[in-house]
Amino acid sequence: MDLQRIQNAVREILLAVGEDPERDGLLETPARVARMYAEVFSGLKIDPKIYLKKTFNVQHEEMVLVRDIDFNSMCEHHLLPFTGRAHIAYLPSGKVVGLSKLARIVEAVSHRPQVQERMTEELADLVLNELGAIGAGVVLEASHSCMSLRGVRKTGSTTITSAMRGSFKTNPATRAEFLSLVHSPRLRAGG
Numbered sequence: 001m002d003l004q005r006i007q008n009a010v011r012e013i014l015l016a017v018g019e020d021p022e023r024d025g026l027l028e029t030p031a032r033v034a035r036m037y038a039e040v041f042s043g044l045k046i047d048p049k050i051y052l053k054k055t056f057n058v059q060h061e062e063m064v065l066v067r068d069i070d071f072n073s074m075c076e077h078h079l080l081p082f083t084g085r086a087h088i089a090y091l092p093s094g095k096v097v098g099l100s101k102l103a104r105i106v107e108a109v110s111h112r113p114q115v116q117e118r119m120t121e122e123l124a125d126l127v128l129n130e131l132g133a134i135g136a137g138v139v140l141e142a143s144h145s146c147m148s149l150r151g152v153r154k155t156g157s158t159t160i161t162s163a164m165r166g167s168f169k170t171n172p173a174t175r176a177e178f179l180s181l182v183h184s185p186r187l188r189a190g191g
């Protein structure tokens with residue numbers, strides 16, 4: 001990532017809004033913001049498929065669901081954060097993946113300029129295709145700060161998106177089981 005170019009652009013923005021980039025409090029801001037963008041867009045350099053290459057041969061014929069994977073992303077329209085939780089499930093066909101890898105693919109695809117719908121679809125495609133799963137389902141719940149901090153200024157709204165693949169799309173019972181598990185009661189803290 002071209003940190004110097006980001007720094008120059010941030011300095012330009014400060015000048016354009018009528019600030020003085022030479023004043024004490026702003027001197028380090030362009031460099032700081034450049035490091036911040038490198039971090040929040042670090043997923044641009046990562047191919048999430050790498051996380052799903054290592055699998056284990058386990059005969060588990062029922063659904064695997066990892067829910068409440070928290071994420072932070074940046075909406076590609078305003079470059080403002082949207083934050084929420086991802087729930088990812090699949091029906092294995094002879095091989096399973098380490099549970100943390102489902103959280104790792106969320107990290108990779110969320111750390112890019114995104115829209116929630118595309119992020120949901122990308123995650124579902126990755127799980128179905130890379131694991132050769134019988135089916136996959138993804139639900140994302142998020143709040144978009146571009147809707148609360150600016151513009152329409154509605155706080156508290158949540159956007160829920162889902163993507164169903166394979167048996168999650170064709171079998172209503174599988175889809176219903178997934179959605180009911182996503183919404184089932186959480187363990188108590190420490191439980």
Ligand SMILES: Nc1nc2c(ncn2[C@@H]2O[C@H](COP(=O)(O)OP(=O)(O)OP(=O)(O)O)[C@@H](O)[C@H]2O)c(=O)[nH]1
Binds near residue numbers: 077116117144146
């Ligand atoms: N579908 C979708 N829209 C998003 C997402 N994140 C932000 N948006 C929306 O992107 C839209 C961009 O709309 P524009 O009309 O081009 O931009 P704008 O004039 O700044 O829109 P307002 O937010 O209504 O002020 C807005 O309606 C945002 O709420 C997302 O993940 N998915």
Ligand SMILES: [Zn+2]
Binds near residue numbers: 075077079080146147
């Ligand atoms: Zn936005």
